[in-house]
Amino acid sequence: MVIRAAERTAIERGRPAPGTPAREFPREWLQRHLALERRESSLLGEIRELMFGARDGLVSTLAVVATVAGAGVGSFPVIVAGVASALAGVFSMAAGEYIGSRSQREIQEAQVEAERQEVAERPGESEAEVAYLLAREGLGEEDAATVAAVIARHPEVLLRTMVSKELGIEVDESAGTPLQGALVMGLAFGLGAAVPVLPFLALPLELALPVSAVLTGSVLFGLGAVKSRWTHRPWMRSGMEVLALAAFAGVAGYLFGTVLPSLLGVAGISV
Numbered sequence: 543m544v545i546r547a548a549e550r551t552a553i554e555r556g557r558p559a560p561g562t563p564a565r566e567f568p569r570e571w572l573q574r575h576l577a578l579e580r581r582e583s584s585l586l587g588e589i590r591e592l593m594f595g596a597r598d599g600l601v602s603t604l605a606v607v608a609t610v611a612g613a614g615v616g617s618f619p620v621i622v623a624g625v626a627s628a629l630a631g632v633f634s635m636a637a638g639e640y641i642g643s644r645s646q647r648e649i650q651e652a653q654v655e656a657e658r659q660e661v662a663e664r665p666g667e668s669e670a671e672v673a674y675l676l677a678r679e680g681l682g683e684e685d686a687a688t689v690a691a692v693i694a695r696h697p698e699v700l701l702r703t704m705v706s707k708e709l710g711i712e713v714d715e716s717a718g719t720p721l722q723g724a725l726v727m728g729l730a731f732g733l734g735a736a737v738p739v740l741p742f743l744a745l746p747l748e749l750a751l752p753v754s755a756v757l758t759g760s761v762l763f764g765l766g767a768v769k770s771r772w773t774h775r776p777w778m779r780s781g782m783e784v785l786a787l788a789a790f791a792g793v794a795g796y797l798f799g800t801v802l803p804s805l806l807g808v809a810g811i812s813v
Contacts (some may be wrong), residue, residue, distance in 0.1 A: 588726050589772060593784075595635055595727040596765060599734025601788050603627055604758045607738050611751045617742045620750075624742070628735030636728030643720035650711050654701075657709070661701050668704055669694040675707045737761050762788045 556571055606627040610620045661668045673690035677683050693700050705711045738758050741750040766784030770777040 589769070591639065591723055591726045592730045593765060593769060595730030596734035597762065597784065597788055598635065599628065599631060599731035600737055600758050600762055601791055602631060603735040604738040604754060607742065607754060608751060611747060617747050617750065620742050620747070621739060624735070624739035628732060628739070631735060632728045632732045635731045636724040639727040640720050640724035643723045647720060653709055653711065654705050657704050658701055661697050661704070665694060668700055671708060672700065672703055759785055
């Protein structure tokens with residue numbers, strides 16, 4: 543992250559002065575600037591996976607250890623239950639992320655291939671579609687037709703334009719792989735799941751449970767506060783939002799796992 547910040551600073555220092563005509567922007571500067579923007583955009587996808595995995599690991603594992611600790615069975619069963627839940631969650635979340643990302647990528651590749659076939663077999667139709675989409679975005683009809691005609695001279699550019707504007711798909715070879723996303727998700731879940739379990743390794747049962755809850759809440763708040771670095775929202779509001787949503791999920795899980803079964807006359811979670 544430090545290297546990324548230093549690189550951004552260097553690029554900002556080399557930015558041409560305001561009012562510089564577009565044709566005078568150095569190609570080398572544009573290449574470095576756009577490459578940095580793409581990397582940061584890719585990083586945002588990983589942040590989403592980190593936030594989701596860590597939050598789920600924190601909340602679900604806290605629910606498990608709190609339930610077992612409430613039965614008064616001692617610290618060791620709580621630790622075993624927490625570790626077992628964490629391991630199951632790591633593999634489940636990683637597999638789910640991998641399958642979801644891979645499926646999405648395969649569907650997008652099929653859609654891109656269909657558009658590629660259209661460009662090759664029906665270039666006039668593709669050009670007309672691009673002109674229509676540009677006009678719908680605000681260009682005049684004549685300007686849209688002119689721009690579409692220029693783009694249509696280059697089939698690969700025409701394909702990327704159609705894929706982006708018609709399907710909302712950005713073809714980016716630098717994007718992370720499904721396996722990379724799965725590893726990030728699983729690791730984030732595992733690190734989050736470790737937080738509620740740690741107090742039971744060093745503290746008496748009656749003290750470990752409240753410490754676990756406070757520690758989990760603090761980490762959740764910290765996740766929201768750190769997220770504000772990229773969302774540019776107030777860190778306090780962002781932290782409280784994540785904490786409140788996690789608390790809501792925990793309370794809802796307790797109600798559906800304990801209160802609802804009791805009302806229906808079936809066994810629920812015993813606490």
